Amino acid sequence: MSDRETEFRRERRSYLTGLAFALILTLIPFGVVAWGGLxxxxxxxxxxxxxxxxxxxxxxxxxxxxxxxxxREDLQLILFTVLLLAIMASGTIWIMASLQTRMM
Known part of the structure:
Protein backbone atom coordinates (compact mmCIF):
# COMPACT_ATOMS: atom_id res chain seq x y z
CA MET A 1 0.00 0.00 0.00
CA SER A 2 1.27 3.44 -0.83
CA ASP A 3 1.45 6.36 1.55
CA ARG A 4 -1.48 8.06 -0.19
CA GLU A 5 -3.74 5.07 0.34
CA THR A 6 -2.72 4.81 3.97
CA GLU A 7 -3.39 8.50 4.49
CA PHE A 8 -6.76 8.20 2.72
CA ARG A 9 -7.81 5.27 4.91
CA ARG A 10 -6.74 7.10 8.06
CA GLU A 11 -8.68 10.21 7.03
CA ARG A 12 -11.76 8.16 6.17
CA ARG A 13 -11.58 6.32 9.50
CA SER A 14 -11.30 9.67 11.29
CA TYR A 15 -14.34 11.07 9.48
CA LEU A 16 -16.41 7.94 10.12
CA THR A 17 -15.46 7.96 13.80
CA GLY A 18 -16.44 11.62 14.03
CA LEU A 19 -19.72 10.89 12.26
CA ALA A 20 -20.50 8.08 14.71
CA PHE A 21 -19.72 10.30 17.71
CA ALA A 22 -21.77 13.16 16.25
CA LEU A 23 -24.77 10.88 15.64
CA ILE A 24 -24.59 9.45 19.15
CA LEU A 25 -24.20 12.90 20.69
CA THR A 26 -27.25 14.06 18.70
CA LEU A 27 -29.48 11.07 19.38
CA ILE A 28 -28.95 11.06 23.15
CA PRO A 29 -30.46 14.55 23.69
CA PHE A 30 -33.34 13.64 21.37
CA GLY A 31 -33.89 10.55 23.50
CA VAL A 32 -33.79 12.63 26.69
CA VAL A 33 -36.48 14.95 25.32
CA ALA A 34 -38.60 12.11 23.91
CA TRP A 35 -38.37 10.13 27.15
CA GLY A 36 -39.49 13.14 29.18
CA GLY A 37 -38.67 11.56 32.53
CA LEU A 38 -36.36 14.38 33.62
CA ARG A 72 -2.93 25.85 18.46
CA GLU A 73 -2.95 29.04 16.38
CA ASP A 74 -6.02 27.86 14.47
CA LEU A 75 -7.78 27.07 17.74
CA GLN A 76 -6.89 30.49 19.16
CA LEU A 77 -8.24 32.16 16.02
CA ILE A 78 -11.52 30.25 16.26
CA LEU A 79 -11.90 31.00 19.97
CA PHE A 80 -11.18 34.71 19.40
CA THR A 81 -13.80 34.79 16.64
CA VAL A 82 -16.33 33.13 18.97
CA LEU A 83 -15.49 35.70 21.66
CA LEU A 84 -16.06 38.59 19.26
CA LEU A 85 -19.36 37.12 18.07
CA ALA A 86 -20.50 36.57 21.67
CA ILE A 87 -19.64 40.16 22.58
CA MET A 88 -21.53 41.49 19.56
CA ALA A 89 -24.58 39.29 20.16
CA SER A 90 -24.79 40.00 23.88
CA GLY A 91 -24.30 43.72 23.29
CA THR A 92 -27.08 43.73 20.72
CA ILE A 93 -29.42 41.86 23.07
CA TRP A 94 -28.53 44.24 25.92
CA ILE A 95 -29.23 47.33 23.81
CA MET A 96 -32.51 45.94 22.48
CA ALA A 97 -33.66 44.99 26.00
CA SER A 98 -32.76 48.48 27.22
CA LEU A 99 -34.71 50.05 24.37
CA GLN A 100 -37.71 47.87 25.15
CA THR A 101 -37.76 48.91 28.80
CA ARG A 102 -37.46 52.58 27.82
CA MET A 103 -40.30 52.29 25.31
CA MET A 104 -42.73 50.68 27.76
Missing part, protein backbone atom coordinates in the same frame (compact mmCIF):
# COMPACT_ATOMS: atom_id res chain seq x y z
CA UNK A 39 -37.15 17.84 34.84
CA UNK A 40 -36.78 20.69 32.38
CA UNK A 41 -33.65 22.14 33.97
CA UNK A 42 -31.87 18.78 34.09
CA UNK A 43 -32.81 18.09 30.46
CA UNK A 44 -31.51 21.52 29.40
CA UNK A 45 -28.22 20.98 31.24
CA UNK A 46 -27.82 17.57 29.61
CA UNK A 47 -28.52 18.99 26.17
CA UNK A 48 -26.03 21.83 26.75
CA UNK A 49 -23.39 19.37 27.96
CA UNK A 50 -23.81 17.14 24.95
CA UNK A 51 -23.69 20.20 22.68
CA UNK A 52 -20.33 21.23 24.15
CA UNK A 53 -18.95 17.72 23.73
CA UNK A 54 -20.20 17.71 20.15
CA UNK A 55 -18.36 20.98 19.49
CA UNK A 56 -15.16 19.31 20.66
CA UNK A 57 -15.87 16.29 18.43
CA UNK A 58 -16.38 18.55 15.41
CA UNK A 59 -13.15 20.43 16.13
CA UNK A 60 -11.18 17.22 16.51
CA UNK A 61 -12.56 14.95 13.79
CA UNK A 62 -13.85 17.32 11.09
CA UNK A 63 -11.76 20.48 11.45
CA UNK A 64 -8.65 18.54 12.55
CA UNK A 65 -7.93 20.98 15.36
CA UNK A 66 -6.29 19.49 18.40
CA UNK A 67 -3.90 20.75 21.07
CA UNK A 68 -0.73 20.16 19.08
CA UNK A 69 1.56 23.13 18.64
CA UNK A 70 0.83 23.48 14.91
CA UNK A 71 -2.93 23.63 15.37
Missing amino acids: STSVALWLIAGFALVQIVVHFRFFLHIDLSRQK
Whole structure:
Protein backbone atom coordinates (compact mmCIF):
# COMPACT_ATOMS: atom_id res chain seq x y z
CA MET A 1 0.00 0.00 0.00
CA SER A 2 1.27 3.44 -0.83
CA ASP A 3 1.45 6.36 1.55
CA ARG A 4 -1.48 8.06 -0.19
CA GLU A 5 -3.74 5.07 0.34
CA THR A 6 -2.72 4.81 3.97
CA GLU A 7 -3.39 8.50 4.49
CA PHE A 8 -6.76 8.20 2.72
CA ARG A 9 -7.81 5.27 4.91
CA ARG A 10 -6.74 7.10 8.06
CA GLU A 11 -8.68 10.21 7.03
CA ARG A 12 -11.76 8.16 6.17
CA ARG A 13 -11.58 6.32 9.50
CA SER A 14 -11.30 9.67 11.29
CA TYR A 15 -14.34 11.07 9.48
CA LEU A 16 -16.41 7.94 10.12
CA THR A 17 -15.46 7.96 13.80
CA GLY A 18 -16.44 11.62 14.03
CA LEU A 19 -19.72 10.89 12.26
CA ALA A 20 -20.50 8.08 14.71
CA PHE A 21 -19.72 10.30 17.71
CA ALA A 22 -21.77 13.16 16.25
CA LEU A 23 -24.77 10.88 15.64
CA ILE A 24 -24.59 9.45 19.15
CA LEU A 25 -24.20 12.90 20.69
CA THR A 26 -27.25 14.06 18.70
CA LEU A 27 -29.48 11.07 19.38
CA ILE A 28 -28.95 11.06 23.15
CA PRO A 29 -30.46 14.55 23.69
CA PHE A 30 -33.34 13.64 21.37
CA GLY A 31 -33.89 10.55 23.50
CA VAL A 32 -33.79 12.63 26.69
CA VAL A 33 -36.48 14.95 25.32
CA ALA A 34 -38.60 12.11 23.91
CA TRP A 35 -38.37 10.13 27.15
CA GLY A 36 -39.49 13.14 29.18
CA GLY A 37 -38.67 11.56 32.53
CA LEU A 38 -36.36 14.38 33.62
CA SER A 39 -37.15 17.84 34.84
CA THR A 40 -36.78 20.69 32.38
CA SER A 41 -33.65 22.14 33.97
CA VAL A 42 -31.87 18.78 34.09
CA ALA A 43 -32.81 18.09 30.46
CA LEU A 44 -31.51 21.52 29.40
CA TRP A 45 -28.22 20.98 31.24
CA LEU A 46 -27.82 17.57 29.61
CA ILE A 47 -28.52 18.99 26.17
CA ALA A 48 -26.03 21.83 26.75
CA GLY A 49 -23.39 19.37 27.96
CA PHE A 50 -23.81 17.14 24.95
CA ALA A 51 -23.69 20.20 22.68
CA LEU A 52 -20.33 21.23 24.15
CA VAL A 53 -18.95 17.72 23.73
CA GLN A 54 -20.20 17.71 20.15
CA ILE A 55 -18.36 20.98 19.49
CA VAL A 56 -15.16 19.31 20.66
CA VAL A 57 -15.87 16.29 18.43
CA HIS A 58 -16.38 18.55 15.41
CA PHE A 59 -13.15 20.43 16.13
CA ARG A 60 -11.18 17.22 16.51
CA PHE A 61 -12.56 14.95 13.79
CA PHE A 62 -13.85 17.32 11.09
CA LEU A 63 -11.76 20.48 11.45
CA HIS A 64 -8.65 18.54 12.55
CA ILE A 65 -7.93 20.98 15.36
CA ASP A 66 -6.29 19.49 18.40
CA LEU A 67 -3.90 20.75 21.07
CA SER A 68 -0.73 20.16 19.08
CA ARG A 69 1.56 23.13 18.64
CA GLN A 70 0.83 23.48 14.91
CA LYS A 71 -2.93 23.63 15.37
CA ARG A 72 -2.93 25.85 18.46
CA GLU A 73 -2.95 29.04 16.38
CA ASP A 74 -6.02 27.86 14.47
CA LEU A 75 -7.78 27.07 17.74
CA GLN A 76 -6.89 30.49 19.16
CA LEU A 77 -8.24 32.16 16.02
CA ILE A 78 -11.52 30.25 16.26
CA LEU A 79 -11.90 31.00 19.97
CA PHE A 80 -11.18 34.71 19.40
CA THR A 81 -13.80 34.79 16.64
CA VAL A 82 -16.33 33.13 18.97
CA LEU A 83 -15.49 35.70 21.66
CA LEU A 84 -16.06 38.59 19.26
CA LEU A 85 -19.36 37.12 18.07
CA ALA A 86 -20.50 36.57 21.67
CA ILE A 87 -19.64 40.16 22.58
CA MET A 88 -21.53 41.49 19.56
CA ALA A 89 -24.58 39.29 20.16
CA SER A 90 -24.79 40.00 23.88
CA GLY A 91 -24.30 43.72 23.29
CA THR A 92 -27.08 43.73 20.72
CA ILE A 93 -29.42 41.86 23.07
CA TRP A 94 -28.53 44.24 25.92
CA ILE A 95 -29.23 47.33 23.81
CA MET A 96 -32.51 45.94 22.48
CA ALA A 97 -33.66 44.99 26.00
CA SER A 98 -32.76 48.48 27.22
CA LEU A 99 -34.71 50.05 24.37
CA GLN A 100 -37.71 47.87 25.15
CA THR A 101 -37.76 48.91 28.80
CA ARG A 102 -37.46 52.58 27.82
CA MET A 103 -40.30 52.29 25.31
CA MET A 104 -42.73 50.68 27.76
